[in-house]
Amino acid sequence: xxxxxxxxxxxxxxxxxxxxxxxxxxxxxxxxxxxxxxxxxxxxxxxxxxxxxxxxxxxxxxxxxxxxxxxxxxxxxxxxxxxxxxxxxxxxxxxxxxxxxxxxxxxxxxxxxxxxxxxxxxxxxxxxxxxxxxxxxxxxxxxxxxxxxxxxxxxxxxxxxxxxxxxxxxxxxxxxxxxxxxxxxxxxxxxxxxxxxxxxxxxxxxxxxxxxxxxxxxxxxxxxxxxxxxxxxxxxxxxxxxxxxxxxxxxxxxxxxxxxxxxxxxxxxxxxxxxxxxxxxxxxxxxxxxxxxxxxxxxxxxxxxxxxxxxxxxxxxxxxxxxxxxxxxxxxxxxxxxxxxxxxxxxxxxxxxxxxxxxxxxxxxxxxxxxxxxxxxxxxxxxxxxxxxxxxxxxxxxxxxxxxxxxxxxxxxxxxxxxxxxxxxxxxxxxxxxxxxx
Numbered sequence: 001x002x003x004x005x006x007x008x009x010x011x012x013x014x015x016x017x018x019x020x021x022x023x024x025x026x027x028x029x030x031x032x033x034x035x036x037x038x039x040x041x042x043x044x045x046x047x048x049x050x051x052x053x054x055x056x057x058x059x060x061x062x063x064x065x066x067x068x069x070x071x072x073x074x075x076x077x078x079x080x081x082x083x084x085x086x087x088x089x090x091x092x093x094x095x096x097x098x099x100x101x102x103x104x105x106x107x108x109x110x111x112x113x114x115x116x117x118x119x120x121x122x123x124x125x126x127x128x129x130x131x132x133x134x135x136x137x138x139x140x141x142x143x144x145x146x147x148x149x150x151x152x153x154x155x156x157x158x159x160x161x162x163x164x165x166x167x168x169x170x171x172x173x174x175x176x177x178x179x180x181x182x183x184x185x186x187x188x189x190x191x192x193x194x195x196x197x198x199x200x201x202x203x204x205x206x207x208x209x210x211x212x213x214x215x216x217x218x219x220x221x222x223x224x225x226x227x228x229x230x231x232x233x234x235x236x237x238x239x240x241x242x243x244x245x246x247x248x249x250x251x252x253x254x255x256x257x258x259x260x261x262x263x264x265x266x267x268x269x270x271x272x273x274x275x276x277x278x279x280x281x282x283x284x285x286x287x288x289x290x291x292x293x294x295x296x297x298x299x300x301x302x303x304x305x306x307x308x309x310x311x312x313x314x315x316x317x318x319x320x321x322x323x324x325x326x327x328x329x330x331x332x333x334x335x336x337x338x339x340x341x342x343x344x345x346x347x348x349x350x351x352x353x354x355x356x357x358x359x360x361x362x363x364x365x366x367x368x369x370x371x372x373x374x375x376x377x378x379x380x381x382x383x384x385x386x387x388x389x390x391x392x393x394x395x396x397x398x399x400x401x402x403x404x405x406x407x408x409x410x411x412x413x414x415x416x417x418x419x420x421x422x423x424x425x426x427x428x429x430x431x432x433x434x435x436x437x438x
Contacts, residue, residue: 068374
């Protein structure tokens with residue numbers, strides 16, 4: 001086994017291209033973070049239940065699922081750069097759709113905007129992740145992807161800052177204890193004003209992404225291309241299906257994304273359960289993102305000394321411990337545990353991605369990347385299920401008790417189960433593949 005300390009993570013010849021591509025990781029991180037608080041915002045403004053408001057995440061992460069495979073099919077024929085340009089165009093279009101959505105005051109129109117926006121993100125992620133893996137030696141591919149993904153939490157922090165300072169702080173409906181009890185005329189006026197507040201960051205984002213589109217349009221981005229005749233897509237799917245490390249990796253990714261989005265989306269409902277307002281809860285989510293950033297940096301460094309599967313297993317087990325604290329410890333300490341989970345989640349996405357695609361040909365990686373991006377659908381399905389659990393006793397977050405804890409506390413059993421599978425996957429990869437190669 002080669003000494004990983006002597007192999008450069010990013011060769012000098014690829015540095016500029018690497019920087020350009022990794023800037024995309026921050027852009028979809030921003031979209032993720034600015035959208036999570038919108039579940040709580042729409043719930044209050046439009047008087048929705050927790051499960052109804054979860055349609056925000058259904059639309060956002062459902063778009064990934066629907067467009068990831070078409071994006072991969074497209075990039076089998078065309079270059080990564082063209083795929084990135086299409087992704088940026090769809091990203092900007094979806095964000096700008098918030099303008100007519102606010103005018104119509106239609107919740108489903110807002111969801112449509114998010115759906116189109118994530119068509120663009122699916123193109124970007126399907127291109128950027130395998131491209132980062134391919135920009136150097138195979139031995140440092142997982143480290144390289146972790147390094148690129150380090151830009152993602154920068155976008156997360158920026159997105160949450162915008163959501164907190166320019167949306168949550170300015171929502172009039174959030175300042176009213178019982179918004180539903182107001183007269184209809186007053187509610188209509190406040191609803192119109194608040195929907196404009198929600199609209200504005202997305203419109204500005206759409207304009208910014210348009211500028212980024214132009215930058216990529218005029219930039220030279222070398223693309224690697226497969227040599228020889230391209231195999232049939234059916235043959236590629238068949239070979240991937242027989243690869244148990246890849247197939248299990250896709251399931252692990254489904255559960256990871258579901259766990260991540262549940263821990264980040266419902267931090268507001270958890271905080272509400274202990275009497276905390278949304279703006280204050282936003283500071284705790286900011287702390288979670290900072291821990292996520294620090295964890296990503298530490299995890300990337302540790303990968304120089306510890307194998308991917310073993311480190312993934314360690315982080316997943318510790319995430320399970322903190323999930324148990326979130327469920328069974330009441331009050332502010334339970335919230336601290338929920339925030340702490342983010343440190344241990346930080347390593348999971350790029351590490352699972354790198355493990356699953358490890359050893360695949362370029363053609364298999366392009367199609368396999370689509371499967372891993374489609375796995376982001378976990379972020380659409382599982383928050384919806386968690387919302388149903390929270391609604392078990394009513395539209396509040398602590399209407400009933402389950403196993404001696406409030407329904408919102410108990411709902412975090414879902415992330416616990418997700419991290420349990422990821423711990424098993426890391427253990428299996430270490431025992432079956434890495435211990436042999438070392």
